Amino acid sequence: MEFAELQPDLQQWIRDAVKAGQQPSVMVEALLRAGYQPSISRAVKQCIADFGGSGDPDCRLPRAQADSGQRFRLFEPQTNNIPVDTQRVEVLLSLRSPNLILFGNLLSASECNALIELSRPQLKPSRVVNSDNGAFDLGEARTSYGACFQRAECPLIAAIENRIARLLGVSARRGEPLQILHYERGAQYRPHYDFFSPERAGHREVLSHGGQRVGTLIMYLNDVVAGGATVFPKLALEILPKKGCGLFFSYANERGELDYQTLHGGSPVGEGEKWIATKWLRQADYVTEED
Numbered sequence: 493m494e495f496a497e498l499q500p501d502l503q504q505w506i507r508d509a510v511k512a513g514q515q516p517s518v519m520v521e522a523l524l525r526a527g528y529q530p531s532i533s534r535a536v537k538q539c540i541a542d543f544g545g546s547g548d549p550d551c552r553l554p555r556a557q558a559d560s561g562q563r564f565r566l567f568e569p570q571t572n573n574i575p576v577d578t579q580r581v582e583v584l585l586s587l588r589s590p591n592l593i594l595f596g597n598l599l600s601a602s603e604c605n606a607l608i609e610l611s612r613p614q615l616k617p618s619r620v621v622n623s624d625n626g627a628f629d630l631g632e633a634r635t636s637y638g639a640c641f642q643r644a645e646c647p648l649i650a651a652i653e654n655r656i657a658r659l660l661g662v663s664a665r666r667g668e669p670l671q672i673l674h675y676e677r678g679a680q681y682r683p684h685y686d687f688f689s690p691e692r693a694g695h696r697e698v699l700s701h702g703g704q705r706v707g708t709l710i711m712y713l714n715d716v717v718a719g720g721a722t723v724f725p726k727l728a729l730e731i732l733p734k735k736g737c738g739l740f741f742s743y744a745n746e747r748g749e750l751d752y753q754t755l756h757g758g759s760p761v762g763e764g765e766k767w768i769a770t771k772w773l774r775q776a777d778y779v780t781e782e783d
């Protein structure tokens with residue numbers, strides 16, 4: 493059993509034990525007693541190899557992840573009840589290929605409301621990266637309004653980012669700034685890919701900060717009266733927004749290649765309004781000139 497394939501909370505348990513200097517044999521024994529298969533010892537060995545040295549394990553990437561380039565670890569939940577700090581996160585849907593998980597109860601209602609109020613005064617028309625020249629263009633492909641928050645910009649954002657990091661087993665430093673989007677009635681985000689095309693000149697600059705994007709987490713901040721689903725046209729899948737839920741998907745298939753099945757968009761809001769918060773995750777730490 494590979495360490496990278498374990499549930500995030502089990503990974504965390506093993507990392508914490510390694511960090512605390514626990515003997516591998518004692519850890520394996522405890523895991524076997526808890527009902528894990530003997531192959532769990534392999535995962536423990538990998539964790540020691542990756543995190544056994546000095547430094548804070550939470551801030552380093554497991555080697556398996558770092559080596560695998562664009563491939564995001566397959567997130568395979570074993571339970572639909574994952575306690576992460578203040579929330580009991582539920583798993584409502586899990587798809588292996590592409591890897592896509594719908595989480596319930598990821599954010600509390602008051603966190604959703606607070607994120608909306610925080611961004612209201614800062615909303616500006618959304619832009620898309622022009623793949624030819626790297627400029628951030630306005631366009632009818634995206635008719636929402638957005639606001640952006642630097643990592644850990646305030647305690648609320650930091651708490652949410654830390655929760656995401658623990659849930660997905662990924663350092664918060666790999667996250668881009670949190671983006672809040674507001675769609676009014678009729679507004680939409682046409683189907684697109686969240687990853688960058690390395691061969692397009694305009695994407696080279698964005699790739700220089702932390703490499704390729706590997707996954708997206710869309711958090712729904714309100715209930716939409718009608719429409720506004722996140723749609724995956726190639727999968728014939730529609731996810732209707734529900735306050736507090738989170739939709740995670742990663743873009744690499746089993747061979748580590750970018751998966752074009754992850755084409756997705758926000759369909760037009762039919763009635764009411766739609767608010768989401770998006771966290772994109774990179775291959776490596778996301779750093780900008782300000783860092």
Ligand SMILES: O=C(O)CCC(=O)C(=O)O
Pocket residue numbers: 681686708710720721722723756757758759768770
């Ligand atoms: O509005 C949606 O549901 C999709 C948003 C999206 O694709 C994104 O933020 O990258």
Ligand SMILES: [Fe+2]
Pocket residue numbers: 684685686708756
């Ligand atoms: Fe997207």
